[in-house]
Amino acid sequence: MSQLTRHRWCLATALLVPWLVLASPGPLKLAGVAPAWAVLWLLPWALVDGPLSGALAGLGLGLVLDGLHLGPISEIPALALLGWWWGRMGRLGPPIERSFSLGLLALIGAALLGGSLLLQSLLAGGWPLLPALHTWLAQTLLTALLAPPLCSLQLLLWRRQTLGGRS
Amino acid sequence: MPPGRRQRLPALGGILQAWPWVLLLLALLAVRLSKGAGFADAYALLSRPFWPGSAQGEWLRSAEILNSQTRLSQLEVDNRRLRSLLQLQTGGKGMVSAPVISRQPGGWWQQLVIGSGALQGVRPGMSVTAPGGLIGRVASVTPSTATVALLTDPGSRVGVWVGRIQRHGLLTGIGTSRPLLRFLEKDPGVRPGDVVVTSPASTLVPPNLTVGVIQSVDERAVPATDAVVQLSAPLDAVDWVQVLVP
Known part of the structure; x- marks a missing residue:
């Protein structure tokens, strides 16, 4: 399975996700809504390290983030599924490295993650539909906009690590 | 010259000589009728350096x-x-001041993380205030931090009181920056600008804490009137909060 986890510092970069969620930097918000940092980290990780590692990383991130947030809704199902799906894409297809492709995958990922949260919150009966849609759209758009620069950089770094490990 | 005309000339001269006094009399009459206008103003002007x-x-x-x-x-x-x-809930014994170390007033979760936790005596359910009024309640604690569910969180429900109309209501977070106040009856007479405080009968939060101000009222809401409340504490700019210890 995972070549990236052999490099401890690569795994340690996952700590950036809860840190960014907690720090919630103001300039990186759209209409008061932060991007889906978990998606921005998980996408390159899963593309480089495969479906099993991606799913496990999604599960781990989901556990941490659910611990940081209140309420019954969970990010675990969407993140685990996304990790597995992106891992399969990274393994089976040609290498994905174009900015547009990364942005599109992040858009779909953030939309799925937000959709799962939206569904859970509607089922739980807490959120009215309009504010939830506003949050969902803002987070999806912002994540897609940030994905090309951030995910390209991570892909570059991690592919170098895995290539270095093979050679 | 006729003698009568000679006699009228001195009288006219007398009047002409007396006209300044007449003017003065008229001026004093004006002062009297205007309750001292001019005098008071002149006095104010002259005495201004000594105010x-x-x-x-x-x-x-x-x-x-x-x-x-x-x-x-x-x-x-x-x-x-x-x-x-009366055996009602009292205001509490004291408060714990805590810095805000993480702020997420928007998005899927409307919460703050504060830098005081179980070690400082913070417990779940305690009320949290900021300059301006109540902002939420402690939802979970760790040894050194606590997570505060804001009043804007969709899971938040707090009993409140509108003093002007003497009516209770339920303040419900809806995921936006302004929570919704649901009244128990139709047409309670609430109007924008009314101040909302925590309910004197509440068992969850201390009584009479300022919450916010009614911003708009929807009288056509079913089954009872709704009102949007602008919180008096600025959630986006809160740096320090106080946890009320019961």
Whole structure:
């Protein structure tokens, strides 16, 4: 399975996700809504390290983030599924490295993650539909906009690590 | 020259000599009728350099503030004593100040993380205030942090009281920056600008904490009137909060 986890510092970069969620930097918000940092980290990780590692990383991130947030809704199902799906894409297809492709995958990922949260919150009966849609759209758009620069950089770094490990 | 005309000339001359006095009399009459206009203004103009300066104004203001604080503390003591006599919830024993170390007032979760936790005596369910009023309740604690569910969180429900109309309502977070106040009856007579405080009968939060101001009212809401509340504490800019220890 995972070549990236052999490099401890690569795994340690996952700590950036809860840190960014907690720090919630103001300039990186759209209409008061932060991007889906978990998606921005998980996408390159899963593309480089495969479906099993991606799913496990999604599960781990989901556990941490659910611990940081209140309420019954969970990010675990969407993140685990996304990790597995992106891992399969990274393994089976040609290498994905174009900015547009990364942005599109992040858009779909953030939309799925937000959709799962939206569904859970509607089922739980807490959120009215309009504010939830506003949050969902803002987070999806912002994540897609940030994905090309951030995910390209991570892909570059991690592919170098895995290539270095093979050679 | 006719003798009659000679006699009228001195009278006209007398009037001409007396006209300044007539004018003065008229001016004094005007002063009398206008309650001192002119005199008071002239006095104000001349005495302006000797008016009390800003220092005296500050002294008066600080004296007024001191007076208000003293009255407030006396009223609080009275209020606490009366509430204990009525066996209602009291305002609490004290408060724990805590810095805000993470702020997420928007998005899927509307919460703050504060830098005081179980070690400082913070417990789940405690009320949290900021400059301006109540902002939420502690939802979970770790040894050194606590997570505060804001009033804007969709899971938040707090009983509130609108003093002007003497009506209770339920303040419900809807995921936006302004929570919704749901009244228990139709047409309670609420209007924008009414101040919302925590309910005197609430068992979850201390009574009479300022919450916010009614921003708009939807009287056509079903089954009862709804109102949007602008919170008085600025959630986006809160740096320090106080956790009320019951």
